[in-house]
Amino acid sequence: MHELGITRNVVAIVSEAARGRRVSRVTLEVGKLAGVMPDAIAFCFDTVAKGTPIEGAHLEIREIEGRCRCRTCGLEFSTPALFTPCPCGSQNLERLSGEELNIKSMQLEEAA
C-alpha cells in the first residue's frame, strides 16, 4: 500500500511547482509494470489533495504498456509481466517502457 505515499509525493511535487496557483488537472504516467496500482492512486488522490492548490483537480493517469528489446535477437515486443521472456527464449532484455512513475504535467486554472 505504498500508493498513498506515492500520491502524497505527487501532490507535494505539483503543489510546489504550482506555487499557489490553482491546479485543475494533473496527468501521471504509470507503467503497467511499475508495481503501482493506478486505481489506488486515484482512490487516495482527492483526500490527499484536500487543502492544497490541487484540491478538486482532475487526475488523469496514463498507463504505459511494458515493452522490451531483446539483447539476443533484437526483437521489440510487449511484456505483460515484468519477466516475460523474448519469444526467442532469451531473458537478456532491455526494458523500453512499463516502469514509469512520472508526473507528466499539470494544468493551471486561469487566475484572472
Place this chain on the structure above:
Amino acid sequence: MCATCGCSSGAKATIVNLETGRVSMIAHDERDHHHHDHERVHADGTRHSHDHSHAHDEHVHSHEHEHEHEHEHEHEHEHEHEHEHEHEHVHAGGTRHSHAHGHAHGHDHAHDQASHQADHGGASIVDLEARVLAKNDALAGRNRAWFAGREILALNLVSSPGSGKTTLLERTIRDLKSELGLFVVEGDQATSNDGDRIRAAGAPCVQVNTGTGCHLEADMIARGLAELKPVFGSVVLIENVGNLVCPALFDLGERAKVAILSVTEGEDKPLKYPHMFRAAQVILLNKIDLLPHLDFDVEKVIANARVVNPDAIVFRVSARSGEGLQDWYGWIRNEVAAARANAV
C-alpha cells in the same frame, strides 16, 4: 522527503541509537519544515538556484530547474522581442501565463506554442516530467556518495517477516566481526528487539522505527548514519522492514540488495514478488537445515528466481547450522574489496 509511503502517514518514525540510548524523531512536521525552509529561501532569493542544490532532495532540484528556466525565459523574452513581435503581442493578452510555460517548456518551441493556445482557452498546461520518487532517489544518491567516499560497503537486506534476517545478521556479525568493521541499521515498525539482538551479537546498531511505515527510506538511512557513524572501510548492513513489496521501490543508496527467502516459504515467492527478487543482486535461501522436514523444492525456487532475475546470485544457507555461510561471507569479502577499489 515527506511521507513517501502512505502507510507512514501520521506515523512518527524514530531513530534509537542503541549505543547511547538517544532517541530522535523523523517527524513529518520536521520534514515539512525542511520544505518550508527551502521555500523561504526561494522566496527571498528566487533567482538563486545553487544554494538549493546542496539541500536535501529532488524537490529542490525541480525547483532549481524551474528557476533556471525562469531565467531563460526572461532572456527568451528579450529574444522574442527581437524576433517574434507578433508572437509577443499575443503574449500581451495573457502575459502572466506565458511565464508559466516558460519554466515548463524551456526550449521546446513547438510545445510552447501549443501551450500558448491553451493559454487563451483560460488554462495552461505545465509540463513537469517529474519522477514521483525523485526525492528519495536523490537522497539515496547522496547516501551512495557518502558510502563511496568512506569506502563502505552498504547492503540492503530485504525479506518477508520471519525469513530469518535478524538471525542471519547475528550469525554473520559473530563470524565476521574479527575481520570486518560491521555496523547495522535496523528497521522495524516498532520495538528495538532486533536492534538489541544485533548489539548483543557485537555490532554497533541504530534502530529505525518506521511507525506504521512499511519500508525504510533514504532519509531515514541518512539520519541513521549520522548516529551510527560507521568507520572508513566498514560494512553497513541495513535490515529493512520485513516486507517484499514496498522496499523494492525505495533505493537507500546501498551497493546491493540482498533478498532472504526461507525454505519454509513458498517456492513461487520470486514470481509473486517479482519486483523485489529482480531488484536483489543476491538471494540467500535460508533455513536449509529444515529441508529434510519439508516438501520444499530447492531447484524449483531457484528456477523461479532465475525467471525473474537471471543474474541473481543464490546462496543456500542455514544461519542456524552455519551451512553454506562461507559462500555468503566470501561474497561479502569480495564486495568489500570492490567497495575499496571503486572508491572515489
